[in-house]
Amino acid sequence: MGSSSSRLDRVPGAKDLMExxxxxxTNILCLYDRxxxxxxxxxxxxxxxxxxxxxxxxxxxxxxRIIGAFVFPGRETLDFPSFVRVLAHFRPTDTTxxxxxxxxxxxxxxxxxxxxxxxxxxxxxxxxxSRAELTEMLQAMLGMQVTDxxxxxxxxxxxxxxxxxxxxxISFDEFKKMAASGQTGLKSVSSIMYRTKQQQQQQQxxxxxxxxxxxxxxxxxxxxxxxxx
Amino acid sequence: AEGAVAGAVFQxxxxxxxxxxxxxxxxxxxxxxxxxxxxxLVKILEWATVRIQRGRMEQPSVPVPLPNGIxxxxxxxxxxxxxxxxxxxxxxxxxxxxxxxxxxxxxxQVTQRFSSEELASWNLLTRTNxxxxxxxxxxxxxxxxxxxVRYCILFPLRITLAIIGLSWLVIGTTLVGFLPxxxxxxxxxxxVHLTCYRICARGLSATIRYYNKExxxxxxxxxxxxxxxxxxxxILANDGCYAMVGQIHGGLMGVIQRSMVRSCPHxxxxxxxxxxxxxxTSRLRAHVAxxxxxxxxxxxxxTCINNTSVxxxxxxxxxxxxxxxxxxxxxxxxxxxxxxNSGKYNMVSYLLRMMTSWAIVVNVWxxxxxxxxxxxxxxxxxxxxxxxxxxxxxxxDLDWDGGLKRGKVKDSFKEEQQKxxxxxxxxxxxxNKDANRF
Numbered sequence: 154m155g156s157s158s159s160r161l162d163r164v165p166g167a168k169d170l171m172e173x174x175x176x177x178x179t180n181i182l183c184l185y186d187r188x189x190x191x192x193x194x195x196x197x198x199x200x201x202x203x204x205x206x207x208x209x210x211x212x213x214x215x216x217x218r219i220i221g222a223f224v225f226p227g228r229e230t231l232d233f234p235s236f237v238r239v240l241a242h243f244r245p246t247d248t249t250x251x252x253x254x255x256x257x258x259x260x261x262x263x264x265x266x267x268x269x270x271x272x273x274x275x276x277x278x279x280x281x282x283s284r285a286e287l288t289e290m291l292q293a294m295l296g297m298q299v300t301d302x303x304x305x306x307x308x309x310x311x312x313x314x315x316x317x318x319x320x321x322x323i324s325f326d327e328f329k330k331m332a333a334s335g336q337t338g339l340k341s342v343s344s345i346m347y348r349t350k351q352q353q354q355q356q357q358x359x360x361x362x363x364x365x366x367x368x369x370x371x372x373x374x375x376x377x378x379x380x381x382x
Numbered sequence: 383a384e385g386a387v388a389g390a391v392f393q394x395x396x397x398x399x400x401x402x403x404x405x406x407x408x409x410x411x412x413x414x415x416x417x418x419x420x421x422x423l424v425k426i427l428e429w430a431t432v433r434i435q436r437g438r439m440e441q442p443s444v445p446v447p448l449p450n451g452i453x454x455x456x457x458x459x460x461x462x463x464x465x466x467x468x469x470x471x472x473x474x475x476x477x478x479x480x481x482x483x484x485x486x487x488x489x490x491q492v493t494q495r496f497s498s499e500e501l502a503s504w505n506l507l508t509r510t511n512x513x514x515x516x517x518x519x520x521x522x523x524x525x526x527x528x529x530x531v532r533y534c535i536l537f538p539l540r541i542t543l544a545i546i547g548l549s550w551l552v553i554g555t556t557l558v559g560f561l562p563x564x565x566x567x568x569x570x571x572x573x574v575h576l577t578c579y580r581i582c583a584r585g586l587s588a589t590i591r592y593y594n595k596e597x598x599x600x601x602x603x604x605x606x607x608x609x610x611x612x613x614x615x616x617i618l619a620n621d622g623c624y625a626m627v628g629q630i631h632g633g634l635m636g637v638i639q640r641s642m643v644r645s646c647p648h649x650x651x652x653x654x655x656x657x658x659x660x661x662x663t664s665r666l667r668a669h670v671a672x673x674x675x676x677x678x679x680x681x682x683x684x685t686c687i688n689n690t691s692v693x694x695x696x697x698x699x700x701x702x703x704x705x706x707x708x709x710x711x712x713x714x715x716x717x718x719x720x721x722x723n724s725g726k727y728n729m730v731s732y733l734l735r736m737m738t739s740w741a742i743v744v745n746v747w748x749x750x751x752x753x754x755x756x757x758x759x760x761x762x763x764x765x766x767x768x769x770x771x772x773x774x775x776x777x778x779d780l781d782w783d784g785g786l787k788r789g790k791v792k793d794s795f796k797e798e799q800q801k802x803x804x805x806x807x808x809x810x811x812x813x814n815k816d817a818n819r820f
């Protein structure tokens with residue numbers, strides 16, 4: 154009792170963060186330790202350079218886009234609560250929340266997770282993934298390994314498959330449908346799991362709608378999940 | 383009467399230090415005291431672990447340590463996640479990279495190597511940050527006893543030994559330096575070095591086990607080891623004589639360095655010379671080429687890592703030529719954390735922490751010598767040696783550069799990932815053959 158609450162006192166606003174995001178005490182402490190490690194110059198906030206210094210992130214093909222989810226024009230410095238709020242998107246979806254209930258949609262609901270992934274592609278935030286944006290994304294992931302023609306043909310096919318209303322761009326609903334159907338080969342273990350004190354959590358979702366699309370959606374969301382302990 | 387008591391205590395002290403520690407050190411003998419001490423310590427620590435586990439079950443509010451980082455990585459390789467060769471792109475493919483990226487923000491392989499290893503159980507030192515002393519009264523009492531033993535009994539003894547060891551090094555090497563160059567000088571120089579490193583090792587209550595002594599580095603070779611702490615030098619030099627390589631410092635360190643080089647040829651560089659890689663390499667090459675000189679000791683990582691992994695070996699050491707004798711050093715973290723976090727502690731406070739730990743228990747493996755193979759470049763050779771060391775020491779073999787503070791990571795790493803991904807969705811043959819599907 155005495156020792157653990159004194160550790161939590163180090164973290165400003167910990168109790169509010171825990172309530173808002175659903176992280177446990179251990180999670181918040183771990184994340185705060187991580188924040189302090191990343192904040193090499195002890196400024197109390199993180200900046201672009203601190204993320205760029207993470208070597209593993211620098212070699213990730215879409216590393217700069219991921220950093221952009223944390224630090225972007227308008228928010229060049231990231232304090233600890235904002236850091237935690239972004240990561241809260243990747244907690245496992247609460248099994249007890251259902252769309253028809255009265256509580257507001259939590260940060261880590263399925264839809265929110267997919268919206269986050271959608272914003273990876275949709276850099277200008279207009280709600281649609283244009284052909285140019287898709288090309289840029291593929292360019293990042295493939296680098297110099299494919300020719301321009303190959304790139305264009307891949308992009309063309311992807312748009313053809315996904316764009317159901319034939320407006321030349323992929324909207325969020327079309328994205329959701331594509332993300333659902335693309336996971337048939339995916340093993341279901343693909344999720345980022347934080348160590349659980351109480352062993353594995355059951356992946357039971359209360360599906361308001363039924364059907365296989367929801368099952369596939371579940372799998373794709375699992376890719377975007379951390380299960381914190 | 384008080385003077386007599388003080389005199390008696392002092393005499394006992396001198397007797398203990400001189401006859402029970404210094405003389406055996408000169409001859410490489412051990413009285414076995416440290417061995418008994420370690421065994422007793424292990425028993426106590428085991429009891430403490432059991433007690434803590436019981437306490438943790440009774441008091442669930444005590445925070446649980448997370449020894450393997452805060453994320454459990456259940457994900458597989460790129461093939462497992464994105465799927466086998468399928469010649470098509472799916473929007474969800476980006477999720478794999480996104481996940482890996484977020485994982486590395488929360489917990490990356492490089493940064494965690496620069497903080498001390500977290501122990502799964504407490505070793506009765508509050509510096510390991512677990513605050514378990516509140517679990518039971520008996521544990522608290524043992525911890526207090528431990529503090530007393532470490533600070534009031536062991537620490538003064540160790541400081542005395544360290545001072546004696548270092549002064550003996552300076553005086554002894556200076557005296558030997560007056561002799562003319564002959565075999566007597568070499569023999570005396572080795573004796574002096576060995577003795578004082580052994581005394582210093584006693585000064586840290588170090589228990590060192592050497593394996594595969596038949597592979598010990600020979601004259602004219604280069605000894606290469608993983609780096610955890612400046613004490614690595616003491617650990618290795620307890621069993622053989624090496625020519626040290628490094629930068630000349632000022633102050634006490636400089637005095638020691640300058641006197642050492644009087645008795646046997648160490649390789650010290652001025653700060654300005656260190657920047658010139660070519661000059662460094664040629665000087666080392668000259669040293670190695672004279673096959674009669676002591677083997678050079680080099681730590682190719684370039685920086686201290688926390689002894690859970692081995693990071694990229696800088697290829698400079700492997701371009702010198704000569705035979706490489708790899709050595710793996712693994713510290714037992716239960717008895718004291720040997721890692722020198724140079725950002726957090728300066729040298730003096732680090733040494734003080736070392737001298738107030740329980741002990742330093744370390745395993746040293748001498749690996750069979752390796753040489754550059756035909757058609758192999760230095761970087762590949764370095765990587766090969768690194769893997770051998772990591773494998774032997776039970777350490778994680780990483781390719782990341784520990785010495786890279788704010789520089790740019792090599793583009794080749796990113797290209798590798800792009801290559802892998804493109805081979806999945808485009809295949810080796812280039813353009814997607816199913817382009818005409820629609």
